[in-house]
Amino acid sequence: MLLVLVGIITLWPMTTTFAAPDLHVSVKTGLDQKTKDGKGAPIVFTIENKGTAFAGDLIVNTTTSQTGGVGQSIALAIGEGEKQTVTLTVDSIQDPMMYGNPVKKNIFFYENGWKSGEEVPHSGSQLITSTTFPEQALFIAGLADNIDRLSSLKDLYLKGREGTQLLNLTKLDQSPLPSEPGGWDAVDIMAIDNFSIADLPSKQQDAMLEWVKAGGTLLIGGSQNVAAEAGVFSSLLPLEIKDSKEFAPTLFNDKFKDPVPGFQAEKLPDGTILLQQDDTILAASQLVGSGLVLQTTFSIGSESFRSSTGVKSFWTDLLNKSSQQLKQRSSQIYYTPPTDDLMWTVGETNELFPSFKVSTPLLFGIIIIYIILVIPLLYLFLRKKDKREHAWWIIPVIAVVVSFAIFAYGGKDRLGNSQLQHSAVYLVDPDKTLSGYYAESLLTDKSGDFTFSIQKPSTVTTNSSMNSIFGTNISALDRAILEKGATEEVLSFRNLGFWNVASIYGQTELEAIGNFETDLKLEDKQLTGTITNNFPFSVNDVAIxxxxxxxxLGSIPAGETITVEKEVKATALGARSSSQNGYMSPVANNQDDLIKMRKEGLMSFSSIHMNDSLKPTLSATTGTQIMELSLNDRKAKNSPISMLLQPIDIVTKLKGTVTVDGDLMEMQLLSSSGYPAEEMDEVSKEYLFSEKEYSQTWQLPLDFAEEVESWTKLQLFGTDFNQYDVSVFNVKTGSYELLEGKSSPTVEPASDYVSKDGKVMIKLNFNDSQLGEPSHPPELRLTGEVAK
Structure with a gap:
């Protein structure tokens, strides 16, 4: 009996050791197993448990920069012998090798949760991998009963894009469609043909709608039952479909040979017609938030349409035209993702707190007084009292007291409460919703964990002073954990030190809360009119x-209107210029300087990443924090700055002689094969040209195209004849004419070179030896006379 008892006691720990979860993991990443670098994606985990029951957290490490990233967590419970499929939507997918430190594992399991549990090893996939494409690639998500019906959308070359990927999302082994907007983050266009959105679960439909509102394009082909099939988009269609009819091939372009089945249609009140021939509407759009619904009246999957040799050209023209209604970033060869740039242009100044600044003269004065007291005065005093032997303890005590006083003075604003600085910049969309970027910086008053609640929808990444690209490679989950809830995101910074700085960055959207109502006119270089602040808070630094x-223009209280009377040195106002790249923070002398630096950082960032409208922009700031973002269970002093940007219309009354510079026009650079030139620097306007021939097309604003009676002069500035020859298209003769001479060739008169719809076309023919070299294309200036 004693031997049996001893055996039980001996074997019991071994039995306990072997009783553990045995998890095997397989992973599918992205849509159709494809992802975009830096974009969000759904990750589908298939987890089989061959051991005891597991209850805890699945954590995926995500990285957004050299010092940024979070461990994204999802609660999980898998019984013994069970198999589960779990979908986690991450805000960013990036190459594990991107920042030089090879990552061998970014999937982790913690039993009993990440806060108190221990990591449980697993077999199978240890690292999330996918076929990753650059951010500039065009992703078209295909939803059709047969993906071949959408084959005409393959291999398109659109402005600012690097190739096209058509994603087959309805094949048999495809994972379920995303039920969170972030799952569609990599997609640019969602193409629908013979597919009923209405049959999808409401959560998936809502995710599609939120994705469109965030800037996506829903392309839906002509169908007799399109209103019923469109589901959540049924009230957002720009067209009402009528009777069926056949469209003549000439309605599309001269390369179409066979009739295309379609439908008669009427434009609905909020729709905008994009293509129309006589009384036949081919396509229309309707803005939805920052995105749009693009509807055709013909079947995009019909054989006669998709097999035509002219279909690629047709799609290129239509999609480029529709994209002009959206906020589009130009193609840049050295493009920095917005969140990365946010860390530098906004984050560096946002992490400078007023309490960091200590008065140098005051400290110098304290040290001088300390020296005077300790050396001559103390000596004289002790000598007079004949107590010089006490100097050995008095001097150290004075040193400690003075050091403590300096510490207390320097840290008086950092003791007792943490400090927060919130900087955000938003675009005001036509439907009064806001979309933009934010940075939240924390200065801790003690060590420990710090937890934030962040509104949805928002992307979240982090940066903290415990991270360093030159120091220890700290895993993202050891820095911060992100838990996604139904109504908010919860971010927990882990083990922050005393007086550490940590920051949160991301993109966010807000429901309709207000806008600026403008009624402005520019005539004889006088800007007049009114601006009304329809936001529920006052705004400062109002400017155009x-x-x-x-x-x-000053300040506008909430709900009030100001009158504008300003003299401007321009005959017209257009899009704002981009600030210099690589914003460098100046030195701050006081708190006012810090506030100014934060505003300048927001302005610099927005000029690069939120500057795609051809209209003038109304800007303003407020000391109100607009988005919902808060530090939980701790007291903190907050300093918020929110910047608002809204493209506005200004009625221009043209008289006499007018001059139109290039910054008032839209410019497109395409090679002879349809590829856009790569913009190397948005400020210097330097491009990389990889083909021999490029077409440069300038589009005048509508006011000038309609009101200018004759164009008297055409000038091209910055022309580099050493690298390319320049020709200008003569509308009257239908041919290009070679220009020669200096760097600023001039054509007078110029009416024959401006089309009725306000286009000027330039052809650049590069020398063979200059291909692949950076160059400055010409800048256009037109001078004309307005009709009396």
Missing amino acids: LSGSKTIE
């Missing part, structure tokens, strides 16, 4: 941005 000009 056009080119490099800033027209300052």
Whole structure:
């Protein structure tokens, strides 16, 4: 009996040791197993448990920069012998080798949760991998009963894009469609043909709608039952479909040979017709938030349409035209993702707190007084008292007291409460919703964990002073954990030190809360009219941005209107210019300087990543924190700055002689094979040309195209004849004419070179030896006379 008892006691620990979960994992990443670098994606985990029951957290490490990233967590419970499929939507997918430190594992399991549990090893996939494409690739998500019906959308070359990927999302082994907007983050266009959105679960439909509102394009082909099949988009269609009819091939382009089945249609009140021939509507769109619904009246999957040799050209023209209604970033060869750039242009100044600044003269004065007291005065005093032997303990005590006083003075604003600085910049969309970027910086008053609640939908990444690209490679889950809830995101910074700085960055969207109502007119270089603040808070630093000009207008209280009377040195106002890349923070002398630096950082960032409208921009700031983002269970002093940007219309009354510079026009550079030139620097306007021939097309604003009676002069500035020959298209003769001479060739008169719809076309023919070299394309200036 004693031997049996001893055996039980001996074997019991071994039995306990072997009783553990045995998890095997397989992973599918992205849509159709494809992802975009830096974009969000759904990750589908298939987890089989061959051991005892597991209850805890699955954590995936995500990285967004050299010092940024989070461990994204999802609660999980898998019984013994069970198999589960779990979908986690991450805000960013990036190459594990991107930042030089090879990552061998980014999937982790913690039993009993990440806060108190221990990691449980697993077999199978240890690292999330996928076929990753650059951010500039065009992703078209295909939803059709047969993906071949959408084959005409393959291999398109659109402005600012690097190739096209058509994603087959309805094949048999495809994972379920995303039920979170972030799962569609990599997609640019969602193409629908013979597919009923209405049959999808409401959560998936809502995710599609939120994705469109965030800037996506829903392309839906002509169908007799399109209103019923469109589901959540049924009230957002730009067209009402009528009777069926056949469209003549000439309605599309001269390369179409066979009739295309379609439908008669009427434009609905909020729709905008994009293509129309006589009384036949081919396509229309309707803006939805920052995105749009693009509807055709013909079947995009019909054999006669998709097999035509002219279909690629047709799609290129239509999709480029529709994209002009959206906020589009130009193609840049050295493009920095917005969140990465946010860390530098906004984050560096946002992490400078007023309490960091200690008065140098005061400290110097304390040290001088300390020296005077300790050396001559103390000596004289002790000598007079004949107590010089006490100097050995008095001097150290004075040193400690003075050091403590300096510490207390320097840290008086950092003791007792943490400090927060919130900086955000938003675009005001036509439907009064806001979309933009934010940075939240924390200065801790003690060590420990710090937890934030962040509104949805928002992307979240982090940066903290415990991270260093030159120091220890700290795993993202050891820095911060992100838990996604139904109504908010919860971010927990882990083990922050005393007086550490940590920051949160991301993109966010807000429901309709207000806008600026403008009624402005520019005539004889006088800007007049009114601006009404329809936001529920006062705004300061109100200004109109056009080119490099800033027209300052002051402040507007909530709900009030100001009258504008300003003299401007321009006959028209257009899009604002981009600030210099690589914003460098100046030195701050006081708190006002810090506030100014934060505003300048927001302005610099937005000029690069939120500057795609051809209209002037109304800008303003407020000391109100607009988005919901809060530090939980701790007291903190907050300093918020929110910047608002809204493209506005200004009625221009043209008289006499007018001059139109390039910054008032839209410019497109395409090679003879349809590829856009790569923009190397948005400020210097330097491009990389990889083909021999490029077409440069300038589009005048509508006011000038309609009101200018004759164009008297055409000038091209910055022309580099050493690298390319320049020809200008003569509308009257239908041919290009070679220009020669200096760097600023001039054509007078110029009416024959401006089309009725306001286009000027330039052809650049590069020397063979200059291909692949950076170059400056010409800048256009037109001078004309307005009709009396």
